[in-house]
Amino acid sequence: MKRLLGVALGILTAIGGFVDIGDLVTNAVVGSRFGLSLAWVVLVGVVGICLFANMSGRVAAVSGRATFEVIRERMGARAGLANLTASFLINLMTVTAEIGGIALALQLASGVSYMLWVPFALIAVWLVIWRVKFSIMENVTGLVGLSLVVFAVALFLLKPDWGSLASQALHPSVPSEEGPGTYWYYAIALFGAAMTPYEVFFFSSGAVEERWKVKDLVQSRINVLLGFPLGGFLSLAIAACAAVVLLPAGISVTTLSQVALPVIQAGGQLALAVLILGVVAATFGAALETTLSSGYTLAQFFGWSWGKFRRPAEAARFHVAMIVVLLAGVAVLATGVDPILVTEYSVVFSAIALPLTYLPILIVANDPQYMGKHVNGRAVNIVAFVYLVIILVASVAAIPLMIATGAGA
């Protein structure tokens, strides 16, 4: 039972990767345009993030070193700084989007304009980072975020043609009204979201916050194997709901309320209430994850003292950095930019950050100085190397595809 309660870190990490505000909308866009023909990408992404998150957790538990320390140490100052810049911008854009997302969900619930909710969301996120213990933070947001399972329930209530959904997923093809360019652009966007680097930054730093040691390796594996597949499952449920309701109706998704349409159709106001609760928790969780990730990456690159297990005064630069990030995010929102659009461009920076994050993790997970006898097994190395090649191909293709398709428009 204690083991099962200890999976909050995995769940919270996965929420940021699969169902944060940008992904909520992207998943619905994908479902409404491509049906389930991109479901295989989510599967590939889930396996990839499981593999590398487990490695980063193992490195953290065995050696006590979090992922960005490893990146700086092995890739050197220059490549480390390139990764830091890209990752930091992804974090900042996501923090911005999530604070907007919390406010959008509260607007959906209350009818009060989202701009009025932004300061409230900002203060709530900061207070949790400033004062709340890591374990309480991850348990509450992880658990409440699970109410997004309402998408799966809604899918059952909609009584879809399961055969047709399965054949879309099992025999993927580019829909006739979409070009192969947009199909592959969304494939890369989904893959990049599943493997977004702040997940491993957060997961490995969380392992240090929770003081995992070698005896907790099983715990780490359970976290990974429950959290990320659950995230992938939610992301598929959202896409399937959109494929069943929005695709036939020809609705193209641009707002959060459109994402909610299938759920309302299936379960009415009660389902909507659960959905809003889930979206608030998920965006709140993702805001915490990305704010902390920006602090973790900066602190670990420059060697500052960090961690929520310390008093703020004992990790001063870490906390100052996070305050600056939160304020910068709100400043961006104040310009009136659509928070959902903000995350769309993080694909560009993922192209830089992904290879520079996963290569050093793989190398150090094989380094006996760090790992002793807990180095990677042969099978893990083979699969991880294949993934490294996939990541490189996706990275090289991402920016040209984005330009060619006008970001999937």
Added chain:
Amino acid sequence: MRKAKPLPAQDIKPAPRQAGLVLDAQLHLLDRQILDVDGVPVTTVDDVELSGPAPGEPIPEGTEAPHITALLTGAVLGTRIFGGRPPSSRFIRIPWEVVAGVDTVVSLGVRANSLDASWLERWMRDQIIAKIPGGRHDPE
């Protein structure tokens, strides 16, 4: 750039065994995390300072080998990435005498607060974080 002439493989002799710990600076020192005696992160190894020899001057045979005098941090990180070199008065030094061990991290035998390298952390703590309510308390 002129192409290097590779040495014939048979001219490369087996390495002499060194007594004691062998450290390759780039591999074992540069960019590693530095922890103080209580395990608190201080900074990273941004560069390493050596004793002698005078740069560019001929080294007389039999000169004693240089040794590491200090680990450096601060502005040297920027110049290592972007090129150039700060004046040595701007180096923040962590003398080799306070280094207690080199493993996956470099551990020191002293507290972070006693070092120049921690001045910015202390400044931010005293001037900003400690002044916000709750800054000196454990998270709950």
Added chain:
Amino acid sequence: MILNDLLGTDVVDSTGQRLGEVSDVRFALDAAPAQLLSRARMVGVVVCPRTATSFLGYERMDVNQPWPLAQLLRWRHRGSFLVLWEDIAVMGPDGVRLRSEFTAYESTLPR
């Protein structure tokens, strides 16, 4: 002198023929213990004929996984050798010149 002055600079022999670049500087902690650790004495420089970029840890003999990466990096750094301090005639930001009768040693770290 700081390490960054040295890393990546050209290495030439006594006739001026370029042999490669300084890819690392090796130290040994073999003096009598001082306060905490003994002095780190410079043993020599590792010279790589092709690139001074990092070896990513594969200069150690016991590190060879994942196999394709290890092979790739070892191939990039093939022909690397260690020159002892005694064989260095001039050393500085403009490069390293070796003495006429220098000896090249294998640079791989035994463990």
